[in-house]
Amino acid sequence: MTTDSDILTVSDVNVDFSVPRGTVHALTGVSLSLRAGETVGIVGESGCGKSTLAKVLVGLQAPTSGHVSYDGQEAWRLSASQRRKFIGRHVGMIFQDPSTSLNRRMPVAQILRDPLDVHRLGTRASRDRRVDELLDLVGLPKSVADALPSQLSGGQRQRISIGRALALNPRIIIADEPTSALDVSVRAQILNLLMDLKTELNLSMVYISHDIQTVRRISDRIATMYLGRLVEDTPALDVDDNTRHPYTRALLSATPSLLHAKTPISLEGPVPSAVNPPSGCPFRTRCWKATAECAETMPEPTHDSAHPDHVFRCFHPVETQRVPSVN
Ligand SMILES: Nc1ncnc2c1ncn2[C@@H]1O[C@H](COP(=O)(O)OP(=O)(O)OP(=O)(O)O)[C@@H](O)[C@H]1O
Numbered sequence: 001m002t003t004d005s006d007i008l009t010v011s012d013v014n015v016d017f018s019v020p021r022g023t024v025h026a027l028t029g030v031s032l033s034l035r036a037g038e039t040v041g042i043v044g045e046s047g048c049g050k051s052t053l054a055k056v057l058v059g060l061q062a063p064t065s066g067h068v069s070y071d072g073q074e075a076w077r078l079s080a081s082q083r084r085k086f087i088g089r090h091v092g093m094i095f096q097d098p099s100t101s102l103n104r105r106m107p108v109a110q111i112l113r114d115p116l117d118v119h120r121l122g123t124r125a126s127r128d129r130r131v132d133e134l135l136d137l138v139g140l141p142k143s144v145a146d147a148l149p150s151q152l153s154g155g156q157r158q159r160i161s162i163g164r165a166l167a168l169n170p171r172i173i174i175a176d177e178p179t180s181a182l183d184v185s186v187r188a189q190i191l192n193l194l195m196d197l198k199t200e201l202n203l204s205m206v207y208i209s210h211d212i213q214t215v216r217r218i219s220d221r222i223a224t225m226y227l228g229r230l231v232e233d234t235p236a237l238d239v240d241d242n243t244r245h246p247y248t249r250a251l252l253s254a255t256p257s258l259l260h261a262k263t264p265i266s267l268e269g270p271v272p273s274a275v276n277p278p279s280g281c282p283f284r285t286r287c288w289k290a291t292a293e294c295a296e297t298m299p300e301p302t303h304d305s306a307h308p309d310h311v312f313r314c315f316h317p318v319e320t321q322r323v324p325s326v327n
């Protein structure tokens with residue numbers, strides 16, 4: 001569903017990669033929109049297309065077909081240099097592993113300045129001031145400005161990545177597993193920093209993670225992906241007992257919260273190949289509710305009757321635990 005407050009929209013996006021054994025269908029018919037000030041979490045197993053979607057959202061990956069627009073501006077209608085400029089000013093990206101995503105030969109100050117230099121923003125003095133501001137924003141002392149990434153801890157490096165992503169004052173941050181390469185002890189600090197910055201700077205955010213509990217904690221909406229498809233888009237408040245797609249239920253049941261003890265739903269069999277996805281609904285080879293109909297076509301998006309923002313693609317959705325309202 002697209003609304004006036006949508007600042008980033010992808011519609012019907014496919015991404016195919018040619019490989020020696022055929023074509024990898026990394027994304028198929030993905031539509032998603034991000035509204036001003038909201039956080040959308042994206043969950044799904046390894047290989048389901050989360051990072052490919054992240055790259056589409058920041059213009060690093062061209063869709064094979066479909067549309068990507070920012071504030072109504074279609075990104076792939078612009079020339080390459082216009083697109084880089086336009087998306088660079090709107091969207092910042094934080095990658096999983098800061099030890100590979102930061103240039104190891106550049107000192108910290110230069111890493112933070114680089115986006116300002118590339119986009120030729122401000123004067124020399126104002127760029128230096130911005131570097132100081134960015135260090136402050138991500139909670140690092142000015143003394144790290146001359147250090148190389150290898151001289152910093154993993155958590156400090158990820159703070160630098162966050163600072164670099166914020167350098168041009170973007171309205172949107174795309175974070176692809178930003179804590180999973182870090183020591184468990186610093187993950188919460190980085191997550192809290194992102195949440196604080198989001199509020200302080202009024203950012204919109206797409207947060208990708210395997211960890212549905214973390215995503216649930218920080219997101220307004222949660223999108224579930226399976227084998228290149230977006231199969232459910234749920235308001236976070238609804239996520240506990242009211243998700244309708246069997247796959248989202250299985251993901252949730254595998255990570256029971258302390259409050260709601262759940263019986264894990266075990267999924268039989270491997271995730272099918274993205275080169276030869278099953279016909280119809282891609283989840284049907286592992287779904288306990290699958291019928292012959294599920295092999296025929298991919299179910300169209302259905303809006304949940306109780307919450308029009310809640311959309312799922314399933315012929316036999318799981319019943320919700322909502323208490324019926326008494327009139
Ligand atoms: N450049 C590429 N060339 C060929 N195949 C690719 C390429 N990038 C991704 N893929 C394939 O596309 C599919 C989606 O990959 P992607 O990295 O987006 O998944 P993911 O959900 O981010 O996985 P993970 O949780 O392991 O990070 C996978 O089958 C992957 O092997």
Ligand code: SF4
Pocket residue numbers: 245246247281282283284285287288289290291294299313314315316317
């Ligand atoms: S459409 Fe069929 S196979 Fe797919 S999730 Fe729903 S019940 Fe399962």
Ligand SMILES: [Mg+2]
Pocket residue numbers: 050051052
């Ligand atoms: Mg990934």
